[in-house]
Amino acid sequence: MARTLDDLAELSGVSRATVSRVINGGSVSPATRQRVLDVIETTNYRPNLAARNLASGRSGVVGVVMHVAAPLTFADAYFSQLLTGICDSLTSQAAGMMLWLGNRTKQETLDNILGMGMLDGIIVTADTIDDPLVDGLRASDIPLVLVGHRRADRDSSYVDVDHEAASEAITAHLVKTGRNAIYHITGRPNSVSGRDRAIGFRNAIRKAGLELDGHVIPGDYTDESGYEATKNLIASGLRFDALFCGNDNTARGAYRALSEAGRSIPDDVAVAGFDDLEFASQLGPPLTTVRQGVDEIGHEAARTLLSLLENPESGPRRVLLPTELVVRGSTTA
Amino acid sequence: MARTLDDLAELSGVSRATVSRVINGGSVSPATRQRVLDVIETTNYRPNLAARNLASGRSGVVGVVMHVAAPLTFADAYFSQLLTGICDSLTSQAAGMMLWLGNRTKQETLDNILGMGMLDGIIVTADTIDDPLVDGLRASDIPLVLVGHRRADRDSSYVDVDHEAASEAITAHLVKTGRNAIYHITGRPNSVSGRDRAIGFRNAIRKAGLELDGHVIPGDYTDESGYEATKNLIASGLRFDALFCGNDNTARGAYRALSEAGRSIPDDVAVAGFDDLEFASQLGPPLTTVRQGVDEIGHEAARTLLSLLENPESGPRRVLLPTELVVRGSTTA
DNA sequence: TTGTAAGCGTTATCAC
DNA sequence: GTGATAACGCTTACAA
Numbered sequence: 001m002a003r004t005l006d007d008l009a010e011l012s013g014v015s016r017a018t019v020s021r022v023i024n025g026g027s028v029s030p031a032t033r034q035r036v037l038d039v040i041e042t043t044n045y046r047p048n049l050a051a052r053n054l055a056s057g058r059s060g061v062v063g064v065v066m067h068v069a070a071p072l073t074f075a076d077a078y079f080s081q082l083l084t085g086i087c088d089s090l091t092s093q094a095a096g097m098m099l100w101l102g103n104r105t106k107q108e109t110l111d112n113i114l115g116m117g118m119l120d121g122i123i124v125t126a127d128t129i130d131d132p133l134v135d136g137l138r139a140s141d142i143p144l145v146l147v148g149h150r151r152a153d154r155d156s157s158y159v160d161v162d163h164e165a166a167s168e169a170i171t172a173h174l175v176k177t178g179r180n181a182i183y184h185i186t187g188r189p190n191s192v193s194g195r196d197r198a199i200g201f202r203n204a205i206r207k208a209g210l211e212l213d214g215h216v217i218p219g220d221y222t223d224e225s226g227y228e229a230t231k232n233l234i235a236s237g238l239r240f241d242a243l244f245c246g247n248d249n250t251a252r253g254a255y256r257a258l259s260e261a262g263r264s265i266p267d268d269v270a271v272a273g274f275d276d277l278e279f280a281s282q283l284g285p286p287l288t289t290v291r292q293g294v295d296e297i298g299h300e301a302a303r304t305l306l307s308l309l310e311n312p313e314s315g316p317r318r319v320l321l322p323t324e325l326v327v328r329g330s331t332t333a
Numbered sequence: 334m335a336r337t338l339d340d341l342a343e344l345s346g347v348s349r350a351t352v353s354r355v356i357n358g359g360s361v362s363p364a365t366r367q368r369v370l371d372v373i374e375t376t377n378y379r380p381n382l383a384a385r386n387l388a389s390g391r392s393g394v395v396g397v398v399m400h401v402a403a404p405l406t407f408a409d410a411y412f413s414q415l416l417t418g419i420c421d422s423l424t425s426q427a428a429g430m431m432l433w434l435g436n437r438t439k440q441e442t443l444d445n446i447l448g449m450g451m452l453d454g455i456i457v458t459a460d461t462i463d464d465p466l467v468d469g470l471r472a473s474d475i476p477l478v479l480v481g482h483r484r485a486d487r488d489s490s491y492v493d494v495d496h497e498a499a500s501e502a503i504t505a506h507l508v509k510t511g512r513n514a515i516y517h518i519t520g521r522p523n524s525v526s527g528r529d530r531a532i533g534f535r536n537a538i539r540k541a542g543l544e545l546d547g548h549v550i551p552g553d554y555t556d557e558s559g560y561e562a563t564k565n566l567i568a569s570g571l572r573f574d575a576l577f578c579g580n581d582n583t584a585r586g587a588y589r590a591l592s593e594a595g596r597s598i599p600d601d602v603a604v605a606g607f608d609d610l611e612f613a614s615q616l617g618p619p620l621t622t623v624r625q626g627v628d629e630i631g632h633e634a635a636r637t638l639l640s641l642l643e644n645p646e647s648g649p650r651r652v653l654l655p656t657e658l659v660v661r662g663s664t665t666a
Numbered sequence: 667t668t669g670t671a672a673g674c675g676t677t678a679t680c681a682c
Numbered sequence: 683g684t685g686a687t688a689a690c691g692c693t694t695a696c697a698a
Contacts, residue, residue, distance in 0.1 A: 004675055015685045020677065029683060046444075049451045050392065051675030053383035054690045061431070080413055087434040096449055098394070099432045101420040111379075116429055118382045337691055348669045353693060362667055384691035387674045 004048070012039040023047065053118055061096040062305055063119040067109070067126040067133045068102070076221065076249070077277050078294055079125075082147065085298020086123060093306055095120075106132040114140055121305045123147060128190045143312065145305040147297060149192055150320075157308055157316040159301045163193050163274075166290045166323040167200025170272050171244055173288070175208040177331055179242035179270055182210065185219040185229045185254065187246035194221070194246055197274060201244055219246050226253025234261045241269055242331075248273040248280045251287055251330075270331040276324075285329030292323045337381070345372040356380065386451055394429040395638055396452040400442070400459040400466045401435070409554065409582070410610050411627055412458075415480065418631020419456060426639055428453075439465040447473055454638045456480060461523045476645065478638040480630060482525055483653075490641055490649040492634045496526050496607075499623045499656040500533025503605050504577055506621070508541040510664055512575035512603055515543065518552040518562045518587065520579035527554070527579055530607060534577055552579050559586025567594045574602055575664075581606040581613045584620055584663075603664040609657075618662030625656045 009016040012035050021028050022036040039045075053059040064086055066079055083099075090097045100113060110133060113122070121143035126134050137144055138156065146158040174182050184201040187194025198216055205212045217233065219225035226245055233240060234257065245251035251273035255265065263269050265285055273280060276291035304317045342349040345368050354361050355369040372378075386392040397419055399412055416432075423430045433446060443466060446455070454476035459467050470477055471489065479491040507515050517534040520527025531549055538545045550566065552558035559578055566573060567590065578584035584606035588598065596602050598618055606613060609624035637650045 005677095006675080016676085017678085017685060017687095018683085021684085024677080027683065032683080046448045046450055048387070048675050049449055050383045050386035051690090052677075054381070054387050054692085055675075055677040057677095057690080059383065064432075084434060087432060091433065091435070091437070091445065094445065096431050096445075098429050099397075099420060100424065101417060102424070104424070112424065112427065112429075115379045116382055117379050338693095339691080349692085350670075350694080351668060354668085357693080359694095360667065365667080381691050384674090385693075387676085388691075388693040390674080390693095 003045075008036065008039055008043065008045055011043065012036045058120050058309075059096075059118045060094070061098055061119055062090065062302075062309075063098045063100065063113055063116065063122040063124075065100045065109070065113060065122060065124040065126075065133070065137070066102075067100075067124065067131055069127070076247075078275065081294035082125065082298045082301075085295035086302050087298075088295070089299040089302030093302070095302075095306065106136055109133055110136045113137070114142070121145070121309050123301050123305055125149060127188065127192070129192050129195060130190075143305065143308050145301050145308065145317070147301045150318075155316050157304060157318065159297055159304055159317075159319040159321065161292045161297065161321045161323050163196035164200040164203070166292070166325070167197040167244070167274070168204040169200075169323075169325050170274070170288070170290050171201050171204035172208070173325060173327065174242045174244060174270055174272060174331060175204065175210070177270065180210055181238075181240045182242040182244060183215045183217060183233060183240050184244045185217045185226055185246055185250050187250075188220045189218060191221070197246060219250050221247050221249060223249050223253040223256075226250035227257045228253070230254040230257035231261075234258075234263070242272070243269060244272045246274060248275045248277045248287060248289055251289070252279070252283065255283060265330050266332060272331055276326055280326075281328065283330070288328045288331040289326050290323050291326050293321065297321055336378075341369065341372055341376065341378055344376065345369045391453050391642075392429075392451045393427070394431055394452055395423065395635075395642075396431050396433065396446055396449065396455040396457075398433045398442070398446060398455060398457040398459075398466070398470070399435075400433075400457065400464055402460070409580075411608065414627035415458065415631045415634075418628035419635050420631075421628070422632040422635035426635070428635075428639065439469055442466055443469045446470070447475070454478070454642050456634050456638055458482060460521065460525070462525050462528060463523075476638065476641050478634050478641065478650070480634045483529075483651075488649050490637060490651065492630055492637055492650075492652040492654065494625045494630070494654050494656050496529035497533040497536070499625070499658070500530040500577070500607070501537040502533075502658050503607070503621070503623055504534050504537035505541070506658060506660065507575045507577060507603055507605060507664060508537065508543070510603065513543055514571075514573045515575040515577060516548045516550060516566060516573050517577045518550045518559055518579055518583050520583075521553045522551060524554070530579060552583050554580050554582055556582045556586040556589075559583035560590045561586070563587040563590035564594075567591075567596070575605070576602060577605045579607060581608045581610045581620060581622055584622070585612070585616065588616060598663050599665065605664055609659055613659075614661065616663070621661045621664040622659050623656050624659050626654065630654055 005016045005019050008019045019036055022033050123145050124137055125147040148160050150158050150160040186198050217229045219229050243254050245254055251271050254271055265271050273287050273289035276289045280287040280289050338349045338352050341352045352369055355366050456478050457470055458480040481493050483491050483493040519531050550562045552562050576587050578587055584604050587604055591602055598604050606620050606622035609622045613620040613622050633652055
C-alpha cells in the first residue's frame with residue numbers, strides 16, 4: 001500500500017512531480033496519467049494533508065465558530081440547523097471543518113483558533129452585538145464570513161437575512177388585518193437579531209401612526225419570557241389585540257399565557273412569531289411567522305467562504321437571504 | 334512579528350532547536366528559557382500546526398463523527414448534548430476537533446475522514462447497529478473511541494451507559510409498584526440503544542414471571558410513534574397498566590394518547606421513559622425515567638480518547654457510565 | 667545545556 | 683510533457 005508520492009512514483013515509473021500533477025490536474029500525457037491513476041486506485045493512496053498544507057499554504061479546512069452561550073447552542077434550533085447546513089455544504093465540497101462551540105473568554109478561544117494556524121478561512125456566528133471574539137477574528141488576516149452578524153463596515157463578508165425588513169413586514173401585516181394595539185416581545189437583549197427585529201417593529205408601528213410608547217417589552221427568545229411577558233401584559237389591564245414575538249419559542253409561551261387567561265387567538269389577540277420552526281405550524285391555531293431558511297443560510301455561508309477563498313481579490317461578499325411571511329391562523333380568521 | 338521558529342531563534346540569539354525545546358518542554362537553562370519566552374510573548378508567535386504535524390506525526394486534532402440520519406441529528410437532544418460535551422472537553426484540553434455530521438455513504442465519508450490524514454484519533458457515534466462506517470473506521474489503524482455503540486469484541490474502546498441494566502431496573506420498578514400488564518414501546522429498530530433497552534425490558538418481565546408475548550411494540554424514538562402505539566394499544570382493547578417507552582419523546586406521545594382516551598396517569602396507566610430530558614420533569618405528571626448524563630458521556634469520550642492517545646499500549650478503554658433511576662409522579666401516586 | 671542537520675510528504679519553479 | 687530540486691516550518695536524534 002502506497003503511502004507517499006514517492007511510492008506512487010516508483011510504482012508507476014515516473015517522477016514524484018508527475019504524480020503530483022496527475023493528482024492536482026497539471027498537464028500530463030493521457031497515457032502516463034492513466035497509468036498513475038491506476039496505481040493510485042489499486043494502492044488506495046491518500047495524500048497527507050499536513051504536508052500538502054505546509055507546501056501549498058492551504059489546508060482545505062475551514063473553521064466554524066459558534067460563540068454562543070453553551071446551554072443556548074442547541075436549545076434554539078437555529079444553531080443546530082445552521083451547523084447542519086454548513087457541515088453539509090462543506091462536506092460536499094470536500095472541505096473539512098473544525099468546530100468551536102460555546103463562549104469561553106475571547107483571548108482563550110482566539111489563541112486556540114488562530115493557533116491552529118492551518119485554517120483556510122472561518123465562518124463565525126455569535127449572538128451578542130459587540131462580540132470581542134468576532135472583532136479579534138476580524139483583526140486577524142484570515143478570511144472571514146459572518147453569519148447573522150451583519151456589519152455596516154465595508155470590508156466584512158456576511159450572510160444574513162434582513163431581520164429588520166422582515167419584522168416590519170410582519171408587523172405591517174398585523175396592522176393591515178385591523179390590529180391597532182400591537183405589542184412586541186423582543187429577542188435577547190444585545191443580540192443582533194433581537195435588536196434588528198425590534199427596529200423593524202418600531203418602523204412599521206410608526207408608519208402606521210399607532211401608539212409605540214411602552215409597546216416594546218423585553219424578552220429573551222425563550223418560551224418562558226413569552227409566557228411571563230404576556231401574563232404581565234394581561235395583568236396590567238392594558239388593552240392589546242396583537243403580539244409580535246421575537247421568535248416562535250416566545251410565541252409559544254405567549255399562547256400558554258393567553259390560553260390560561262381565556263383569551264382567544266386570533267379573535268381577541270393575534271400572535272406572530274419569527275423563524276417558522278417545525279412546531280409553528282402545529283400550534284393551535286397555527287402560527288403566523290417569518291420563515292428564514294436556516295439551513296440555507298448555512299449552505300450559503302459555506303459557499304460564500306469557499307468562493308472568497310477561491311477568489312480573494314474580488315472583495316467582500318455581502319449576502320442577504322430572502323425571508324418569507326407565512327400567514328396562518330394565529331392572525332387571520 | 335515573528336512567524337517561524339527561525340525568527341524566534343534569531344531574535345533570542347539561540348538555535349531553532351532550543352526554541353523548539355522551550356515550546357515543547359525540553360531541557361533548557363532557566364536563563365535562556367526566560368529569554369526565549371519573552372521573545373515569544375512579545376512577538377505573539379503561533380506555531381504552524383501543519384509543519385508540527387508533518388514533523389512529529391501528531392496534529393492535536395481529533396475527528397468527531399456522528400453518522401446519524403441528518404434530520405435526526407438535532408431532533409434528539411442526545412446528539413446535541415453529546416457534541417457539546419465532547420467539544421467542551423476537547424477545547425479545554427487544547428485539542429482541536431474536526432466534525433463530520435450526517436450519513437452519507439460509507440465510502441464517501443470514509444475517504445473524506447481518512448483522507449484528512451492528520452487526525453490523531455476519532456470519536457465516532459452512529460445510531461444503527463451494524464454501521465459499515467464504524468467498521469471501516471475500526472479497520473483503519475487510527476485510534477478510535479465508540480460512543481453509544483458498545484461492542485463485545487475485545488479491542489474496541491467505547492464509552493456508553495448500560496442501557497440493558499437501566500431498562501431492567503426501571504421495568505423492575507414498575508413491577509414493584511404493583512403493575513402486572515406492562516408494555517414496552519421500543520426505540521428505533523436497528524439502533525443499539527433500542528435493542529439493548531428492549532433486552533433489559535424482557536429480562537425484567539421474565540424475572541417477574543409476567544406475560545411478555547406481544548408486549549413489545551415497535552417504535553422509533555419519536556413523539557409520534559409513542560402516540561400511535563399507545564392509541565393502537567388502547568384501540569385493541571387489551572388491558573395494560575404500565576408503559577415503558579423507549580425514550581422520553583416516546584413517553585410524551587404516549588401521554589397525549591392516554592389523555593385523549595381519558596386514562597389517568599399514573600392511576601390507570603403508569604408511564605416510564607428514558608433519557609431524562611429537560612421536559613421530562615415538566616410533564617403532567619412528571620415523568621419517571623432513566624437519567625443518563627449525556628454531556629458527561631461526551632466529556633468522558635474525549636477524556637478516553639486523549640488518554641488512549643497518551644498511552645496507546647495500555648489496551649482498549651471500556652467505560653460504562655452509571656445511570657440513575659428518576660422516580661416521579663408518572664409511576665407513583 | 668545547546669547546536670547541527672536530517673527528515674516529514676507535499677507543491678512549485680525551474681530546466682530539459 | 684517530464685524530472686530534478688528547492689522550499690514549507692517544525693521535531694528530534696545525534697554531536698558537541
